[in-house]
Amino acid sequence: MKRGFDIGGASLALVFFSPILLLLAVLIAFADGGPVFQSHLRIGRGGCVFNCLRFRTTTDGMDGWAAMHLRPPRGAGGAGTGSEPSESDRHLTPTGAVLTRLGLADLPQLINVLRGDMSIVGPRPLAPTELERLGNAAEFYLNARPGLTGPWRLGAWDEASHAHQPAAERPYVENWSLLKDLDIIVRSVSAAARYRRERA
Numbered sequence: 001m002k003r004g005f006d007i008g009g010a011s012l013a014l015v016f017f018s019p020i021l022l023l024l025a026v027l028i029a030f031a032d033g034g035p036v037f038q039s040h041l042r043i044g045r046g047g048c049v050f051n052c053l054r055f056r057t058t059t060d061g062m063d064g065w066a067a068m069h070l071r072p073p074r075g076a077g078g079a080g081t082g083s084e085p086s087e088s089d090r091h092l093t094p095t096g097a098v099l100t101r102l103g104l105a106d107l108p109q110l111i112n113v114l115r116g117d118m119s120i121v122g123p124r125p126l127a128p129t130e131l132e133r134l135g136n137a138a139e140f141y142l143n144a145r146p147g148l149t150g151p152w153r154l155g156a157w158d159e160a161s162h163a164h165q166p167a168a169e170r171p172y173v174e175n176w177s178l179l180k181d182l183d184i185i186v187r188s189v190s191a192a193a194r195y196r197r198e199r200a
Contacts, residue, residue: 001178002119002176002178002181003116003119005120005178005181006113006114006119006120006145007113007114009113009120010110010111010113010114010120011114013110014110014111014114017107017110020104020107021107021108024055024099024104024107025055027095028055028056028095028096031093031094031095032059032093034056034093035056036055036056037053037054037055037056037108038053038054038055038056038057038058039051039052039053039054040052040054040127041127041128042117042125042126042127042146043125043126043127043128043130043131043141043142043146044117044118044145044146045142045143045144045145046142047142048117049128050112050115050117052109052112052117052118052125052146053108053109053111053112054105054106054108054109055096055099055104055105055106055107055108056093056096057092057093057095057096057097057099057100057105058091058092058093058096059091059092059093103192106148109148110148113148116145117145117146118145118146118147118148119144119145119146119147119148120147120148120149120181120185121147121148121149121150121181121184121185122144122145122146122147122148122150122172123141123144123146123147123150123151123152123169123172123173124146124147124150124152124153124169125146125147126141126146137170140169140170140173140174141169141173143173144172144173144176149184149185149188150169150172150184151169151172151184152169153184153188153191154184154187154188154191172184
């Protein structure tokens with residue numbers, strides 16, 4: 001059921017967003033002549049390693065998640081306070097800054113969903129080194145495909161902490177339901193919209 005929902009949802013989203021995807025690809029390619037996509041190794045279901053796609057947002061190939069994690073919380077200087085730019089802001093291209101602010105950089109991961117590497121909702125995609133730090137908690141992570149969104153996304157928008165919180169995802173993996181996935185999607189869209197209004 002979950003895989004069918006992923007295929008149907010990702011297919012419809014790719015058709016719906018295809019004009020935007022094409023426009024963004026052209027803008028990125030012509031902005032500085034660099035590649036359109038970045039791909040980074042992530043751990044999938046059962047421990048399989050795959051290339052996770054993303055629109056290129058940085059100048060030096062820095063991992064998109066790494067750049068996001070370098071942004072300090074509100075009130076700590078840098079992003080969100082109007083003081084000197086954070087380390088992540090210095091790595092972002094002008095086009096990448098817009099894509100990141102609008103939450104469009106991860107749209108190519110719909111292709112990963114169709115391939116079966118990812119799910120629309122699931123745990124946060126982890127690099128191999130991050131998985132090692134989970135210890136015993138890695139067992140439940142490997143039972144699910146990483147997601148475009150998930151419990152981890154709901155907390156990330158407020159910039160309070162970008163650290164991975166396995167405790168927030170374990171109940172999701174162990175008690176999955178389609179209704180829970182739909183609820184997370186709705187809450188993710190709402191949280192993203194609220195975040196953009198606050199940043200405007």
